[in-house]
Amino acid sequence: MDWGTFIWTTIGVGLTLSVFSFLYKDNPFYRFTESLYVGVATGYMTIILWYNGLLPTLIDRIWVGQPWWQLWGGKWWYWIPGILGLLMWFRFSKKQAWISRYPIAFYIGISMGAAIPLEMKNRVNEQLYSTFGNLMQNLTFGPDNWWSGVSEIIIIIGVLTGLFYFFFSVPHKGVFGGIAKVGIYILMIGFGASFGFTVMGRISLFIQRIQFIRDWVVAGNEGTGGMTAIVWIFGLLLLLLILLEIIRHIMKKPADEAV
Amino acid sequence: MNFFEKLAKLDRRWVFLILAAVVVITLLVDVKTSIRVDKEVRSVYDFMESLKPGDYIQMSIDYDPGSMAEMHPMTYAILEQAFKKDLKVVITALSINGPGMAEQAILDIMDSVQILYGKKIVYGEDVVFLGYKPYPGIVILSMGQNYRISYPQDYYNTPVDDLPIMHNIINYDDMKGIILITGTSGVDFWISYANGRYNAPLAVGLTGVMAADYYPYLKSGQIFGLMGGMLGAAEYEILVNKPGPAMEAMKVQVWAHIIIILFIIIGNIGYFASRRKGGVQ
Numbered sequence: 185m186d187w188g189t190f191i192w193t194t195i196g197v198g199l200t201l202s203v204f205s206f207l208y209k210d211n212p213f214y215r216f217t218e219s220l221y222v223g224v225a226t227g228y229m230t231i232i233l234w235y236n237g238l239l240p241t242l243i244d245r246i247w248v249g250q251p252w253w254q255l256w257g258g259k260w261w262y263w264i265p266g267i268l269g270l271l272m273w274f275r276f277s278k279k280q281a282w283i284s285r286y287p288i289a290f291y292i293g294i295s296m297g298a299a300i301p302l303e304m305k306n307r308v309n310e311q312l313y314s315t316f317g318n319l320m321q322n323l324t325f326g327p328d329n330w331w332s333g334v335s336e337i338i339i340i341i342g343v344l345t346g347l348f349y350f351f352f353s354v355p356h357k358g359v360f361g362g363i364a365k366v367g368i369y370i371l372m373i374g375f376g377a378s379f380g381f382t383v384m385g386r387i388s389l390f391i392q393r394i395q396f397i398r399d400w401v402v403a404g405n406e407g408t409g410g411m412t413a414i415v416w417i418f419g420l421l422l423l424l425l426i427l428l429e430i431i432r433h434i435m436k437k438p439a440d441e442a443v
Numbered sequence: 444m445n446f447f448e449k450l451a452k453l454d455r456r457w458v459f460l461i462l463a464a465v466v467v468i469t470l471l472v473d474v475k476t477s478i479r480v481d482k483e484v485r486s487v488y489d490f491m492e493s494l495k496p497g498d499y500i501q502m503s504i505d506y507d508p509g510s511m512a513e514m515h516p517m518t519y520a521i522l523e524q525a526f527k528k529d530l531k532v533v534i535t536a537l538s539i540n541g542p543g544m545a546e547q548a549i550l551d552i553m554d555s556v557q558i559l560y561g562k563k564i565v566y567g568e569d570v571v572f573l574g575y576k577p578y579p580g581i582v583i584l585s586m587g588q589n590y591r592i593s594y595p596q597d598y599y600n601t602p603v604d605d606l607p608i609m610h611n612i613i614n615y616d617d618m619k620g621i622i623l624i625t626g627t628s629g630v631d632f633w634i635s636y637a638n639g640r641y642n643a644p645l646a647v648g649l650t651g652v653m654a655a656d657y658y659p660y661l662k663s664g665q666i667f668g669l670m671g672g673m674l675g676a677a678e679y680e681i682l683v684n685k686p687g688p689a690m691e692a693m694k695v696q697v698w699a700h701i702i703i704i705l706f707i708i709i710g711n712i713g714y715f716a717s718r719r720k721g722g723v724q
Binding site: 207208228229232233236237240241295298299302303305306307310311313314315339374377378381382383384385387388389390391392393394395398 | 456459462463466467470471509510511512513539540542574575576577580581584595596634635636638639640650651652653654655656659662663664665671672673674688691692695696699700703
């Protein structure tokens with residue numbers, strides 16, 4: 185690892201540990217890192233949106249290589265979305281906020297027109313068809329594929345009972361109560377699967393950070409003497425902070441108990 | 444207060460500390476773990492293997508550094524497989540932080556493929572990075588007509604028609620398939636617009652948090668493959684026979700999950716013990 189990369193990685197390690205320190209308690213290191221993150225992310229996103237959105241798709245098309253004061257030289261009709269975009273800024277005025285409803289209405293109208301037919305097709309019709317469309321063909325119980333038939337039955341029971349749980353036009357008593365109960369169990373299994381995946385996702389993020397810190401330590405130890413020294417100084421500083429916190433905690437305890 | 448009641452009221456910071464210790468120790472110790480490859484991951488691999496040199500695929504790298512841990516191993520494994528097979532890869536990034544992720548992956552894999560397999564990947568001939576454009580739904584719809592509507596230039600401001608890789612492609616019809624590696628809800632746009640409207644074959648690599656929600660689309664055939672979180676990435680690393688960071692992370696995952704399950708059991712025992720005594724309602 186070269187020195188430039190090592191220095192940036194060291195800063196990354198410091199920021200990572202600062203964020204993790206919040207798990208112990210709120211502290212100035214965490215607050216600094218949080219503010220830094222918000223600032224950097226906002227700056228980065230603004231620049232990305234400017235250079236990838238506004239500049240190539242609006243400004244460059246209105247002014248195609250001519251001076252800025254020639255407003256009609258390029259594709260003048262791009263002024264229409266440009267003005268609609270500017271009208272959004274009226275949100276900040278209490279009196280004139282109604283003007284911003286026009287671009288919002290325009291945007292929602294286009295989105296609805298594009299989305300509704302496709303959403304209906306893809307999220308409702310396709311899903312219904314895949315569950316019930318080829319029911320008899322899918323219900324196969326051969327020696328090699330008996331499990332697919334069983335799965336099909338579980339899916340159908342799950343869909344129907346899960347939907348019934350949200351059907352409140354009949355009281356959930358007797359047989360209907362039983363169906364709704366199966367439905368809630370199916371829903372809980374679904375939530376359980378999501379929860380399991382979520383835990384895996386969160387642990388994955390933590391593991392990756394630990395891998396990052398480990399790689400930094402390895403790079404420091406395998407690098408030049410200066411890099412090894414930085415890793416050691418960093419580690420000792422961390423240890424010192426932990427020790428100071430432990431001492432502070434011990435010193436504080438009797439006073440707390442007295443209260 | 445008995446033992447389990449005390450455990451149920453344990454300061455959560457002890458849980459964090461124990462979990463951190465388990466993660467660090469299992470990462471440092473050489474622990475073996477076996478992973479079974481599921482068919483939804485294998486179908487992505489089989490699709491890639493079925494392609495011939497010169498075939499086009501599109502990859503959309505729609506995640507940010509927050510999901511990098513799960514997503515990067517998938518991107519690296521698939522991109523390397525594509526370059527090894529001499530496929531032509533068109534890359535987009537429809538998440539605002541995606542360009543940084545995509546560029547890092549492209550440059551790293553171009554280097555590693557040259558070092559490991561002696562293949563020189565030429566930008567503009569073998570791979571192109573079209574970059575980020577806002578409003579994924581509109582961009583996905585426009586690419587179905589012509590890539591040039593949303594992307595007259597690539598990420599580096601080169602007109603796409605100046606790049607040899609773009610000479611033979613107009614829209615999704617020229618792609619053998621699209622592989623999304625995504626940590627955003629943009630996947631819904633891809634399914635609804637790219638597959639629903641243009642019948643583009645889609646496979647998805649998702650964060651663990653999202654994965655369970657997209658299994659119904661496998662059954663309906665709207666996506667032909669799914670890699671879920673770190674496990675999906677590890678399974679793909681097994682398939683390409685190149686264990687990497689995801690495989691290493693999975694051995695830790697196993698022990699971390701055991702610890703979490705233990706804490707859940709202890710917490711529940713403590714809860715029920717307290718309730719029996721009328722403590723916690």
